[in-house]
Amino acid sequence: MDQRAIGVFDSGVGGLTVAQSIIELLPGERIVYFGDTARVPYGSKSKNTIIRFAEENTHFLLSKDVKCIVVACNTATAIALPHLQEMFRIPIIGVVTPGAARAVGTTRNHRIGVIGTMRTVASGAYSQAITGMDPDAVVFARACPLFVPLIEEDWIGHAATRLVVREYLDELVSREIDTLVLGCTHYPLLADVIGACYPDLALVDSAVSTAETVRTILTESGMLAEKAEGERIHIWLSDYSESFHELAGRILHRDIDNVLFTVRLEELVQGMAGKL
Amino acid sequence: MDQRAIGVFDSGVGGLTVAQSIIELLPGERIVYFGDTARVPYGSKSKNTIIRFAEENTHFLLSKDVKCIVVACNTATAIALPHLQEMFRIPIIGVVTPGAARAVGTTRNHRIGVIGTMRTVASGAYSQAITGMDPDAVVFARACPLFVPLIEEDWIGHAATRLVVREYLDELVSREIDTLVLGCTHYPLLADVIGACYPDLALVDSAVSTAETVRTILTESGMLAEKAEGERIHIWLSDYSESFHELAGRILHRDIDNVLFTVRLEELVQGMAGKL
Numbered sequence A, B: 001m002d003q004r005a006i007g008v009f010d011s012g013v014g015g016l017t018v019a020q021s022i023i024e025l026l027p028g029e030r031i032v033y034f035g036d037t038a039r040v041p042y043g044s045k046s047k048n049t050i051i052r053f054a055e056e057n058t059h060f061l062l063s064k065d066v067k068c069i070v071v072a073c074n075t076a077t078a079i080a081l082p083h084l085q086e087m088f089r090i091p092i093i094g095v096v097t098p099g100a101a102r103a104v105g106t107t108r109n110h111r112i113g114v115i116g117t118m119r120t121v122a123s124g125a126y127s128q129a130i131t132g133m134d135p136d137a138v139v140f141a142r143a144c145p146l147f148v149p150l151i152e153e154d155w156i157g158h159a160a161t162r163l164v165v166r167e168y169l170d171e172l173v174s175r176e177i178d179t180l181v182l183g184c185t186h187y188p189l190l191a192d193v194i195g196a197c198y199p200d201l202a203l204v205d206s207a208v209s210t211a212e213t214v215r216t217i218l219t220e221s222g223m224l225a226e227k228a229e230g231e232r233i234h235i236w237l238s239d240y241s242e243s244f245h246e247l248a249g250r251i252l253h254r255d256i257d258n259v260l261f262t263v264r265l266e267e268l269v270q271g272m273a274g275k276l
Helices: A016-025 A047-062 A074-087 A096-106 A118-123 A125-133 A147-152 A159-174 A187-197 A206-220 A242-252 A265-270 B016-025 B047-062 B074-087 B096-106 B118-123 B125-133 B147-152 B159-174 B187-197 B206-220 B242-252 B265-270
Strands: A005-010 A031-035 A066-071 A092-094 A111-116 A138-143 A179-182 A202-204 A233-237 A260-262 B005-010 B031-035 B066-071 B092-094 B111-116 B138-143 B179-182 B202-204 B233-237 B260-262
Touching (some): A016 A066, A016 A242, A066 A074, A074 A096, A074 A111, A074 A118, A074 A125, A092 A206, A096 A179, A096 A202, A111 A159, A147 A159, A159 A187, A179 A187, A187 A202, A233 A242, B005 B047, B016 B031, B016 B206, B016 B242, B047 B066, B047 B074, B047 B265, B066 B206, B074 B111, B074 B118, B074 B125, B096 B111, B096 B179, B096 B202, B111 B118, B111 B125, B118 B125, B125 B138, B147 B159, B147 B187, B159 B187, B233 B242
Parallel strands (some): A005 A031, A066 A092, A111 A138, A111 A179, A179 A202, B005 B066, B031 B233, B111 B138, B111 B179
C-alpha cells in the first residue's frame, strides 16, 4: 500500500483522458498531472528535445512525491520511455504498449493501422510493440499532423475535416486494415468522423488500457492506494490558457478552478520546482 | 556607423523572410537570427508566456552583441513589443507597424482585413496601428490557426486548403475589404491560394516594409553598417529539425550548414547564453 499520488504528464491537455481513466478505474488513487502547455506540441520536435522535455517533466513530478509516472503522451512515450525507465528508479508506464496490446487483441486479420504525430510514426514504436506481441501482424503507419489543429479549432464536423481524414486514411484503409490505433491522445475526439468514413474499422484508444496497465503494475508491486483523501487530481501547467481550462473541464467532467496551478519554465528546466 | 550585427528573432522559421529582406535591402548588414523552435508556436500561448519568451530571446540576442532587435514574429510583436521597448535600451523594431503602414498605403476604400494567430488577432495590435494612421479605416480581423499547419504539411495545393481558406476568409471578403494583411510570417506562402480565391484583393506582407523600417532607423541613428565581412547570417535554434533546415535553405536561397547553431533551453531561460 502506497498512498502517494500517481504522476501523469503530457505535452498538453490530451493526457487528461488517461488521467480520467485512472480516476475511474482506481478509486483509491490521486493524480498529479503536468501539461507542458508552454512547449506544446512535441510531435514535430527533435528526438533530443523530446527526451530532454520528458526528463524535466519527470523530475518535476518527482518533486511532487509521486510513486510512479505515466507518460500520457504518445510522442514522449515513443521517443523517451526507454530512456526514462533507465534513468529513474520508480515505475514508468507509457501509452504505446497498452495501445499495441489492445490492437493485437482486437484485430482479426492481423492488419493494423497506426496514426500519430510525425515523430511517433517515424519512431516505429507502435510497429515494434505490435509485431513483438503478434509476429503475424502487418502494421501500416501514417502521420496526421493536421488532426490536432483541426480538433483544437473545434472543426470536427467541418467538411474540411472529412477531406483531411480521407486524405490521411484512404491509403491505410486500402491496405485492408481492420483495426486503427489512435496513437495520439487528441485523436479519440475525431473517432466519430473516422467511424463515419470507415464504419468497419475498429478504433483503438489507449487511455483505458493504460489505466489497466497502471492497475496491474501497482497491484503486483503492492503499491495500490487504499483510499483517496481530498482532491483526486492536481493539475500543473507550464502555461495557462482559457482553452485548456475549458477542454480540461470537459474531459474530467468537473470544475478545475481549485486544482489548477502553473509552474515557471525556469523551475522546470532547472529541476527546482517547489513542493506542492 | 556600427558594424555590429542586427538581431532578429521569431518563434520558428517564418521570420527568415524578414531576415532575407534585410539582407537584400542592406548589403552592409550582418544578422544573428534566433528561431525558438523548441517552444514554437507562440500564437496559441498566453500573453505572459509570450512576453517571457520574447524577453529571453532578446537577452539571448544581446549576448551576441547585436545593435538592434527585429521582432520578426507577428504574435511576439503584437503582445510583447511595448514591453521590450521599455525594458531594453537598444532599438527594437516589430513587424506590425510596417505591415499596417503598407496596408494603409495600399487600400483605396479604407476597408482592411487582417489575419493572424489567435493571440495576434485578440491583441487588436493591427487594428490600433491601422486606425492610428488612417482614422477612416475600418479593420476586420480573423484568426486562422489552421494556416500554419497546412503550410508546414505542404498541402498548399490541396482541396482541403482551399476549403479552409474559404471558411476563414469568405466572411472577411463579404465586408468588402480591398486589402488583406498577412499578419503571420508563414502566410505569404499561401498568397497564391488566397489570390486565386479572391483575385481583387491586395495582399500585404510585412517582410519588405519591416526591412525598410530597419533601414530608416539605422540611417537616422547613424548605425548603418558600411560593409559586411564574412557570413551575412548566423542562425541559432532552440531545437534542430530537418524540416527547419530545408525550409530555411529555401527562404534564404543558400545552404545553411555552416551557419546553423543550437542553444540549450536552460541557457535561454537563464539568460546565460555564451558568446558567438
